[in-house]
Every structure is written in structure tokens, then in C-alpha cells.
Amino acid sequence: MTTSPDSSVRPNSAAVDFRTVDLRGRRLSLAELRGAVPRARHETVADAEQKVTDIISAVRQRGFAALTEFARRFDGVEQAHPRVPAEALLSALDGLDPAVRSALEESISRARRFADGQRPGDVDVALGDGAVVSQKWVPVARVGLYVPGGLAVYPSSVIMNVVPALAAGVQSIALASPPQKDFSGLPHPTILAAAALLGIDEVYAIGGAQAIAAFAYGVPGAEGETALEPVDVVTGPGNIFVATAKRLVKGVVGIDSEAGTTEIAILADATARPAFVAADLISQAEHDPKAASVLITDSEQLAADVREELDVQAAATKHSGRVREALSGPQSGVVLVDDLEQGIAACDAYAAEHLEIMTADAAAVAARIRNAGAIFVGDYSPVSLGDYCAGSNHVLPTSGTAAFSSGLNVTTFLRAIQVINYTESALEQVSGHIVSLAGAEDLPAHGDAVTARFRAGR
Incomplete structure (x- = not known):
């Protein structure tokens, strides 16, 4: 459902068209700030919503037949049933590169330690003699976890979805990831291996909005056919179609957030290192042609130096065409501000999925930020660290929704139940x-x- 980046690759010698939004000398309200910062065009979102509505309707009405049709249309594979056989999971784990296995195990270990520390405690409050009100945390019964595919492979997203669900005590976990033509219609073997490493054996080769619909409404099985039971909560990142599907099924099921196409914002001043800033903008741009990379700065010189670095580094990176398209889109660019105060206001208006702080006294500046999915402090806490081995979770709200929603965590899979005993x-x-x-x-x-x-x- 995402156009191949190779269809519009520019020559490596071309400059990146990284646009400028100049807010200097302007006193803007919050609404005006939200309208001024770079965003994807609204018509793209509206177009996705109609397509996703049609997909959800087809899955609800025709079940596995619709899923088979979508696998053929979007992924170019033929399916008898989307459930991944147990032997395929074990085979993928057996064939996993030892270095990749070691990296996954380290990521799992750090994510588990952080997740285990997140679980809230139960509370008992005595309001009088014989009057006790309690709150207990209970895991949901079943969850559906989505792991994207397509332009990249994301075994790290398996970890980010599964580990907090296990820490919460969820007993029934299903995972879906797009089928791959190069792997006989199964998800990428590294994704299957990560699932097996975490003990997840209910895995489906289903991609995009259709996976979200199947999780939310379930798919009954015909005679002799395994059903896909509906879930209580759907989590996981994806492109605009996945994020839109999650929004449309919210209320039927719980969701973590609208974790759509990735975005990074960097708040930087004249002390920032241009090479670091450019490298981090590019690191997220390589995800998708519609990825957003935004620099917010009060330094014209830094902005100019970063542009030069973008030209050099974008030309040298493997996915140059994809990176250039993302950096040149309406969702990316430099936001010039008068000072740090206006920069912080712009950050809160943008409400980035990933926000890096590269300023003098970065920790103090980070403490003043209210709206972000995750905040990365200083030169040595890049978003790539959070993507893999920080211990934090990389499934985070996008498109400004970090102003009111949180990244994936243990409480995503818990419900607070109040108990009254008088x-x-x-x-x-x-x-x-x-x-x-x-x-x-x-x-x-x-x-x-x-x-x-x-x-x-x-």
C-alpha cells in the first residue's frame, strides 16, 4: 500500500529540498503554531480513511476470503490460511544469525527490566471504619500485536509489543505481520524468530489495515478451519493505513495510540553538532518516503550547516532515494525560531513522536517539554538507541497525538478496576x-x- 521509493529516486548529486518555516518575529497562538509546523498534507489522511473503511468492511463481511484477496493484491502472495505454522517459527529461530540473536536477547533483557518497573501497585484506601475502596490492576485477556513490514524488517517491534504485554500478565497474545513474497508468503524470518524467542506461537501473515480489522472483529473459521478470535487491545506501529485503521476500530477495541509513519523533531541551538543532527534526521527518513524529519532551531548557521550535511549524508546512505523523498516532503523541514522559549513552544505544538534535545543544558530543557512520545537528551541519546537497545519502547504516538496519548507501556495492557467494600x-x-x-x-x-x-x- 506504500509506493516504492525507487519510483522517484533523485540523482545522488541533487540537493535535498529541506524547506524552511520561519516563525521569527511572530507571536502565534497554540492553534497557529500547530498549523505552522510541518505536517503531512490533510488530503492524504482523508484518502487513507476511505480506503481503510472499505478494507474493514470487507474483512467483517468476508473474513478469510477478504484476507486472501488482500494478500494477493497488496503483497503478491497466495494464501490458504494466514496462520503461520509452528514449524516455520522454530525453523526461523534455528536459522537466526547468532549476532542478531544476541542483539535481540540484549534488547529483550533491557526492555523487560524497564517494563517490570512500570507495573503500578494496587491501592487500598480506608475512608472510615469499615469503609474501604480499592483499585486493582488486571490485565486484559487477549491482545493483537501488529509488526510492520514492507520497506524494512522490524524484529525490534516484536520486542516492543510483546515484552510489556507479558509484563502486564496477558495470557493470550496474537501477532500479525505482512506476508512476504520472497519468503513463501510468510512474514520475514527474523520477525518469526523474534516471536519464537519470546514464546509467541500465534502468528499471522496479515498486513496493513486488514490485520487491524481481523484483530478487532475476529474472523470465524469455516468447517475444519482455525478461527482468529477477536482481541481486547490492538497495539503496534505502522504506516498511515494502519494508524487510520486503529483510529476507526477504537471503541470496539482499545488501542495504544495512533502510531503511524515515523517522525523526529530535533530542538537544537548553536552548540549542536550539525553532523549528528543530520544523521539523526536521516535515520528516521529512511523508514518511509512519508516519514517526517523536523529541525527546530534559533540558529541560522546551524540550519545552513545541517543542510550541507544532509546533502552529503543523504547521497551516501543506502536508501538515498527514500531519504530524499522524506526530507523533501511537506512533513519535513527547518523551523526557525527567535529563541529557546519559542523553540519549546514549537516542540509542544508539534508533539513529536521522537524529540531530541541538542542544546546547552539539554537535561534542563528536556524537563520543560510537555508533549512528546519520547525525549532523547543530549548528543549520545539518539533515536536509534530507543529503536533498539535503550530499554524504552519505540511504539509511540505520531501526528501530534502525543499531546494527549502515551507510548506503548505496561499499563496499555492493564485495566484499573475499583472495588468498593462497605x-x-x-x-x-x-x-x-x-x-x-x-x-x-x-x-x-x-x-x-x-x-x-x-x-x-x-
Whole structure:
């Protein structure tokens, strides 16, 4: 569903068209700031929504037949059933490069340590003699985890989805990733190996919005055919179609966030190293032609130096065409600001998925940021660290949704249930207040439900 980047590759000698948004000397409201920072064009989102609506409808109406059709149309593979055989998972793990296995194991170890520290504790509050209100955290029963494919391979996303679900205590975990023509219609073997390494055996070769629809609504099996049971929560990153599908099924299932096409913003001043800034912008641009790379700075000289570095580094990188297309899109560019204060305001308006702080006293600046999926502090905390081995999670909100939603974490898979336990005397102590409030709301039966317990001869 994503156009191949090779269809519009520019010559390596061409300069990157990294546009400028100049906010200097302008006093902008929050709404105006949100409108000024680089974003993908709105018509792209609207177009995706109609396509995704049609895909969801087809999966709900025609089940596995629709999934087979989409696998043929979007992935170029023929499927009898999307469930990945157990032997394919074991074979993938057996064939995994030892160096890659070691890296995955280190990433898993760090992610587990961070996830284990996130689980909130239960709470019991005594509000009086015999009056106890508690809150307990209970894992959801079943989750569907999406791991993207297509232009790159993301075994790291297997870890980021699975580890917090396991730490939360989820008992039923299903994972989906796009089928690959080069691997007999199965997901990439490194993804299968990562799943096997984590003990996940329910894996499906389903990609895009159709995977989200299958998780949300389930797919009944015909006679002799294995069904795909619906889940309670869907998580995982993906392109604009995956993010749109998650938005459309929210309410039928819970979701982590709209983790769509990747984005990076870098808040930098004159102390920043241009080569580092450019390298980090490129690192996210190589994900997808629609990836967003934004530099926010009060230094014209830094902006000029970064442009020069982008030209040099983009020409030398493996996915040069993809990188140039992403850096030249409307979603990318330099935002020039008057000073650090306006820069912080621009960062909060943009609400980046990944926000790097490359300024003097970067830790103090990072502490002032309110809106970001994850904040990377200083020269030696690049986004690539968070993508693989920081211990943090790389499934993060995009497109400004970090202003109100969080990255994937253990609480994504937990529900807070309140438990009320009052004795007779404790209820009697507040019964008059309940009757008064019930009367004020013209709901007298609410009060009667309390007073009935204290009538003589009950």
C-alpha cells in the first residue's frame, strides 16, 4: 500500500529540498503554531480513511476470503490460511544469525527490566471504619500485536509489543505481520524468530489495515478451519493505513495510540553538532518516503550547516532515494525560531513522536517539554538507541497525538478496576448524604436503595 521509493529516486548529486518555516518575529497562538509546523498534507489522511473503511468492511463481511484477496493484491502472495505454522517459527529461530540473536536477547533483557518497573501497585484506601475502596490492576485477556513490514524488517517491534504485554500478565497474545513474497508468503524470518524467542506461537501473515480489522472483529473459521478470535487491545506501529485503521476500530477495541509513519523533531541551538543532527534526521527518513524529519532551531548557521550535511549524508546512505523523498516532503523541514522559549513552544505544538534535545543544558530543557512520545537528551541519546537497545519502547504516538496519548507501556495492557467494600455501619454513616444528593439529582430510587437497608423489619 506504500509506493516504492525507487519510483522517484533523485540523482545522488541533487540537493535535498529541506524547506524552511520561519516563525521569527511572530507571536502565534497554540492553534497557529500547530498549523505552522510541518505536517503531512490533510488530503492524504482523508484518502487513507476511505480506503481503510472499505478494507474493514470487507474483512467483517468476508473474513478469510477478504484476507486472501488482500494478500494477493497488496503483497503478491497466495494464501490458504494466514496462520503461520509452528514449524516455520522454530525453523526461523534455528536459522537466526547468532549476532542478531544476541542483539535481540540484549534488547529483550533491557526492555523487560524497564517494563517490570512500570507495573503500578494496587491501592487500598480506608475512608472510615469499615469503609474501604480499592483499585486493582488486571490485565486484559487477549491482545493483537501488529509488526510492520514492507520497506524494512522490524524484529525490534516484536520486542516492543510483546515484552510489556507479558509484563502486564496477558495470557493470550496474537501477532500479525505482512506476508512476504520472497519468503513463501510468510512474514520475514527474523520477525518469526523474534516471536519464537519470546514464546509467541500465534502468528499471522496479515498486513496493513486488514490485520487491524481481523484483530478487532475476529474472523470465524469455516468447517475444519482455525478461527482468529477477536482481541481486547490492538497495539503496534505502522504506516498511515494502519494508524487510520486503529483510529476507526477504537471503541470496539482499545488501542495504544495512533502510531503511524515515523517522525523526529530535533530542538537544537548553536552548540549542536550539525553532523549528528543530520544523521539523526536521516535515520528516521529512511523508514518511509512519508516519514517526517523536523529541525527546530534559533540558529541560522546551524540550519545552513545541517543542510550541507544532509546533502552529503543523504547521497551516501543506502536508501538515498527514500531519504530524499522524506526530507523533501511537506512533513519535513527547518523551523526557525527567535529563541529557546519559542523553540519549546514549537516542540509542544508539534508533539513529536521522537524529540531530541541538542542544546546547552539539554537535561534542563528536556524537563520543560510537555508533549512528546519520547525525549532523547543530549548528543549520545539518539533515536536509534530507543529503536533498539535503550530499554524504552519505540511504539509511540505520531501526528501530534502525543499531546494527549502515551507510548506503548505496561499499563496499555492493564485495566484499573475499583472495588468498593462497605460494612452496614459504614454505609449508614453516609446514607443521609446519599439521600440528599439523590434528591438533588431527582433520582429518588437511588436514595431508596440505601434507606431500604435500614428500615425496621427489613
